[in-house]
Amino acid sequence: MTSSSPAAPRGRERRKRDSRVGDKIFMNAARGSGILLLVIMAAIAGFLTWRSGIALSKNEGNFLTTFEWTPDAPKPVFGIAVLAFGTIVSALIAMAIAVPVAIGIALFISHYAPRKIAQPFAYLVDLLAAVPSVVYGLWGALFLVPHLDGLTSWLNDYLGWTYIFDQSRAGTTPRNLFTVGILLAIMILPIITAVSREVFRQVPRMHEEAALALGATRWEMIRTAVLPFGRPGIISASMLGLGRALGETIAVAIVLSSNNVLSLHLLDPGGGTFAQNIALKFNEAQPFGRDALMASGLVLFVITLLVNGAARLIVARRKEYSGANA
Amino acid sequence: MSTATTSVPADTRLVNRPLTANRLPKWAPAAVAGGSIALGCAIGAIGGLASHLQWGLISAALFVVISYVLSAQVEGRRQAKDRLATSVVWVAFILAVVPLAALTFYTVQQGASVVDGNFLTHSMKGIRTSGPGGGIYHALIGTLEQVGLATAMAAPIGLLTAVYLVEYGRGTLAKVVTFFVDVMTGVPSIVAGLFILSLWNLVLGFNYSGFSGSLALAILMMPVVVRSTEEMLKLVPNELREASYALGVPKWKTILRIVIPTAIGGITTGVMLSVARITGETAPVMMLVFGADYINTNPFDGPQQSLPMYIWQQYSMVNNDFGYARAWGAALVLIAFVMGLNLIARGIARWRSPKGGH
Numbered sequence: 066m067t068s069s070s071p072a073a074p075r076g077r078e079r080r081k082r083d084s085r086v087g088d089k090i091f092m093n094a095a096r097g098s099g100i101l102l103l104v105i106m107a108a109i110a111g112f113l114t115w116r117s118g119i120a121l122s123k124n125e126g127n128f129l130t131t132f133e134w135t136p137d138a139p140k141p142v143f144g145i146a147v148l149a150f151g152t153i154v155s156a157l158i159a160m161a162i163a164v165p166v167a168i169g170i171a172l173f174i175s176h177y178a179p180r181k182i183a184q185p186f187a188y189l190v191d192l193l194a195a196v197p198s199v200v201y202g203l204w205g206a207l208f209l210v211p212h213l214d215g216l217t218s219w220l221n222d223y224l225g226w227t228y229i230f231d232q233s234r235a236g237t238t239p240r241n242l243f244t245v246g247i248l249l250a251i252m253i254l255p256i257i258t259a260v261s262r263e264v265f266r267q268v269p270r271m272h273e274e275a276a277l278a279l280g281a282t283r284w285e286m287i288r289t290a291v292l293p294f295g296r297p298g299i300i301s302a303s304m305l306g307l308g309r310a311l312g313e314t315i316a317v318a319i320v321l322s323s324n325n326v327l328s329l330h331l332l333d334p335g336g337g338t339f340a341q342n343i344a345l346k347f348n349e350a351q352p353f354g355r356d357a358l359m360a361s362g363l364v365l366f367v368i369t370l371l372v373n374g375a376a377r378l379i380v381a382r383r384k385e386y387s388g389a390n391a
Numbered sequence: 392m393s394t395a396t397t398s399v400p401a402d403t404r405l406v407n408r409p410l411t412a413n414r415l416p417k418w419a420p421a422a423v424a425g426g427s428i429a430l431g432c433a434i435g436a437i438g439g440l441a442s443h444l445q446w447g448l449i450s451a452a453l454f455v456v457i458s459y460v461l462s463a464q465v466e467g468r469r470q471a472k473d474r475l476a477t478s479v480v481w482v483a484f485i486l487a488v489v490p491l492a493a494l495t496f497y498t499v500q501q502g503a504s505v506v507d508g509n510f511l512t513h514s515m516k517g518i519r520t521s522g523p524g525g526g527i528y529h530a531l532i533g534t535l536e537q538v539g540l541a542t543a544m545a546a547p548i549g550l551l552t553a554v555y556l557v558e559y560g561r562g563t564l565a566k567v568v569t570f571f572v573d574v575m576t577g578v579p580s581i582v583a584g585l586f587i588l589s590l591w592n593l594v595l596g597f598n599y600s601g602f603s604g605s606l607a608l609a610i611l612m613m614p615v616v617v618r619s620t621e622e623m624l625k626l627v628p629n630e631l632r633e634a635s636y637a638l639g640v641p642k643w644k645t646i647l648r649i650v651i652p653t654a655i656g657g658i659t660t661g662v663m664l665s666v667a668r669i670t671g672e673t674a675p676v677m678m679l680v681f682g683a684d685y686i687n688t689n690p691f692d693g694p695q696q697s698l699p700m701y702i703w704q705q706y707s708m709v710n711n712d713f714g715y716a717r718a719w720g721a722a723l724v725l726i727a728f729v730m731g732l733n734l735i736a737r738g739i740a741r742w743r744s745p746k747g748g749h
Contacts (some may be wrong), residue, residue, distance in 0.1 A: 079461055081640035091643035098548040099568040102617070105610060106571050109578070109586040116589050171482025177480050193491050195664075197671020199699040200722045203706055204494050207715060217442055251490045258487075280715075284471055284476035305577070311581025314674040315630075315703060340581045355588075362585045366578070371541050373577030377570060 105305035109366065117360035120353065128360070132325045134342065136357035137350065143357045145364055147327045151336035152244055152365070155317070157309040158246025158331075159253060164303050166250075167257035174258075175265035176287060187262065194255035202319035205248040206240075210320065213239045213247070217332055232332045242320040243331045245338075249313055253306035254316055260305060264298030265291055297379050304376030308369050339365040417467055420458060420478070427453035442595070451482045495726075503724025505716050511724070514696075515684035520709040528722050529686040533695035537601045537680065538670050541608035542688060546662050549616025550651075556617070557624040558646055575614040583610045584675030592679070599681040601690030604697070607675035612665045619661025624652040656739050663736035667729045673699035698725045 121128055123141055131144020169188070174183045217232070217239040224230040270289050276286040292299075323337040323345065343358045350358060433445075440573040458478045463471035513526035552572070556565055589690025591597050627650050635645040651658070682693035682704055698721055705718035 085641075087643045091646070092555075092559055095551045095559055096564070098551035099560075099564065101548060101553045102552055102575065102613060103568060103571055105613075106410065106575055109582065112586055112589045112594075113582070146557060166483045166486055169480045170487050174481045177477065178484075190487075192730055192733055193494075193669050194673070195733050197673070197699055197725055197729060199671065199673045199702045200496070200726055203702060203718055203722055204497060206706065208493065208497050210488075212444060212653075219445060229686075248418075251494075254487055254491075259724040282473035285469070287476065308577040308579075310576070313583065314579070314581045315677075315699070319703070319706060340579055340674065343581050343585065344677065347678055352593075352640055354652075359585055359589060363584050366582045367490045369577050369579055369582075370574055373574045374570075376577075377573040384621065 105227060113359055113363040113366060116356045117363045120356035120360045123353070124357070132327055134325055134346065134357075137354040141353060143360075144340070145361050147325050148337050148339045148342050149364070150327050151321075151323075152311055152338040152340075152368075154331065154336075155242050155245045155249055156307055157241060159249035159310045160303065160307055162247065162250035163254050163257055163306060164299075167254050167302070167306070168299060170254070170258045170263040170352065171265055171286065172291075174262050176283070176291065190255050190258050190262075194259055198252060198313060198316045199319075201248060201252050202316035205244070205316060205320040209248060210239055210244060213244055217241075217243070218384040219331060222379060228232070229329060229331050231330055233328075233330055234333075237334055238322070239332065240320060240334045241332050242321070242336050245317050245321050246331075248316055249310045252316060253309050256309060257302045257306040260302035261295065261299050264295040264302070268294045280391055300379050304379070306370055308372045308376070311372065312340055312365065312369050313338075314344050316345045317341040413466055414470075415462060415474075417614055419461070419473075422494065423458045423461065424454055427451075427457055431639065451485070454478060455482060468620070498719065498722055498726060501716070501719035502721075503714035505720030506723055510717075510720055514686045518684075520705075520714060521711060523713050523716070525717060527698065527701055527717075527724060529683065530696040530698045530701040530721065531724070532686060532688055533601055533668060533680065533690075533697040534699075536688075536690040537605040537608060537695070537697055538666060540602060540605035541612055541669060542662065542666055544605070545609040545665075546616055547611045549662075550658065552613075553620035553624055554646060554651075556621055558642070558650070558702075565653045572614045572617045574617065575610075578611070579674075580607070580611055580672050581674040581678075583607045584678040586610070588678055598692075599679060599694050600692055601680055601695040601697075603689065604676045604695070606681040607679055608669045608672060611672060611675070612669050614664055615665035615668065619664065620654075620658050623661065624650060626657065627653045656742065660736040660740040663732050663739070667732040667736070670729055670732070671699055671725060673703055676700050677703060679723030698728075 120143075120352075121134065124136075124143060125140050126133065126142035126144050128144050130146050131142055132147050134143045135141070136143045167372065174187045174190075178186065218236060220230040221232040221235055225232070272290040272294065273286055276290045279285075281289065317338050318341040321341060322334040323341060324335040325337070326335045328335060339361050343362055346354065346358060431446050431453055433450055442739070444705045455475065455478045459471055459475045462474040466474075509524075510526040512528050513524075514529035515525040516529075518525035551637035552568065556569060556572075559565075560568070584607045587603055587610070591606060592599070597603060631649055631653060632645055635649045636642075640648070676697045677700050680697055680700065680740045682700050683694040683696050687693055687695045702718045702721045702725070705714040705721065708714075709717075
């Protein structure tokens with residue numbers, strides 16, 4: 066050390082400078098890709114807004130309340146009333162079915178099942194989260210729809226008085242919003258289960274044991290220790306599922322037989338959703354029709370943005386159970 | 392329990408009263424389940440309900456109700472509530488297993504008879520869609536190329552962003568990026584497709600090609616890669632970084648040589664899972680790749696095909712039994728591919744998971 070002291074400072078100086086250059090390059094590359102992601106998000110919003118602006122300025126109907134979608138007609142008229150209704154209703158049906166069942170399955174895996182079943186089953190649920198939506202769609206159209214015939218006519222017979230479950234023409238093929246809701250429920254079940262299961266697993270063991278030591282039954286332990294701890298996680302998992310249900314395209318496009326009628330008879334074929342409408346109308350659309358479709362895409366984008374943003378804000382404190390890696 | 396009773400022999404009334412007196416026997420739930428299934432089937436058969444779905448639903452409802460009532464009679468209200476929760480959870484489990492098992496089983500059943508050597512090595516060129524024959528070779532090539540290109544774009548950017556967030560990220564920018572990455576995971580695939588279409592095809596004037604499809608897929612993939620890589624980098628113990636700094640290694644070298652290699656198993660898993668996810672995306676590909684029935688190996692020029700889009704076209708445009716059969720065959724191949732990727736990814740995760748060092 067001491068013998069090489071005259072040369073050492075210069076060498077160290079150079080190494081320091083090199084590492085600083087390397088550090089700078091690397092840090093800027095890393096920061097640059099972060100910024101790139103932001104730019105992409107901004108660009109998505111920007112482009113869609115720009116194209117929709119073009120479309121909306123020439124729309125002869127009211128964008129929010131019109132039922133028809135004929136942007137390429139000589140007198141362009143298009144509106145999102147039917148699409149918004151269909152999207153929201155089918156997503157709500159899906160949530161109403163999927164959330165309780167998913168919480169049940171998550172509890173089953175984390176607290177009820179024998180260990181030997183729980184692990185493989187958790188694995189299976191994760192695998193099912195990866196089944197492509199087009200396969201769900203194919204299965205929905207060729208398997209689920211015929212199998213729901215009986216349930217549909219039963220609902221029509223016995224619950225027809227609720228108006229919602231009344232079929233205008235009894236015995237029509239159930240390619241309706243109700244079936245779409247059931248299919249979406251099956252599709253979002255794995256993701257909601259996966260995220261809530263992770264949350265339930267993180268409940269401090271001490272809380273559970275304390276509850277049991279006080280004489281609580283297993284359900285009382287879950288109600289007092291597990292569910293309160295997991296509530297933000299459940300909410301964010303549900304919102305993630307909702308986001309997927311809202312944006313689901315191809316499965317809905319395959320199963321639903323769409324039209325531009327807004328009807329509260331959920332068992333009547335018809336209606337539509339944002340994503341399904343874009344997928345079906347896109348190929349035949351003229352340039353202006355495409356702009357109109359982009360306007361509806363923008364609405365969908367904003368809705369999912371709000372849903373996801375809300376989900377993230379709810380669990381901002383506990384980032385570890387975001388569903389991105391599920 | 393038994394030791395407590397034997398050590399206090401004085402109170403004979405307590406000794407003679409077994410602790411399990413007002414508990415249902417262990418086999419009770421199974422018996423109730425069996426009974427309610429039988430009853431449900433009987434009701435279904437007598438009532439003439441055509442759908443077996445309803446038989447199952449009736450049985451499930453009967454099971455929940457009977458076990459609650461039985462338990463409330465024998466064990467008291469608190470125990471009954473516990474049983475109610477247990478049976479509801481079991482019913483939820485079975486409710487979920489049925490459709491998911493049906494989906495897998497049905498796909499394998501329908502697809503297995505279609506997939507053979509000819510199906511995997513031929514395209515649809517010159518095949519009359521109203522008849523049998525044809526295959527998915529062109530779709531396989533298209534899918535592999537598009538997904539490969541998307542991964543080549545999204546993985547490095549995602550990885551670097553994750554490095555930024557974990558190793559450098561302080562302050563507002565990091566917070567904003569984190570939030571928008573999370574939000575971006577929820578962008579519907581069709582919106583990503585619309586965006587690329589308006590930017591790449593309409594504004595910049597490029598034609599339909601496999602590459603524009605992979606641009607949209609990359610947008611969908613990036614946030615997923617960021618999130619999973621972030622989790623993995625966070626698991627790398629800080630002691631490793633500090634040891635490296637103490638030896639005078641600059642930060643960028645520490646990240647490249649110490650941090651990333653330590654977490655590489657988890658990172659690979661994350662990337663593979665996201666690949667599996669974008670492989671099944673239909674909507675953006677449908678808009679941007681356009682779908683060709685011949686083999687096009689150049690992803691930068693002209694329409695291509697992809698597996699999900701092939702399924703969609705065979706179902707909705709061909710729309711006959713031969714089309715359905717081809718669609719099921721392609722669906723089986725697609726599912727096998729995606730699930731295979733998943734299994735490999737999870738295997739890697741198990742094999743090389745970083746041990747938490749906190």
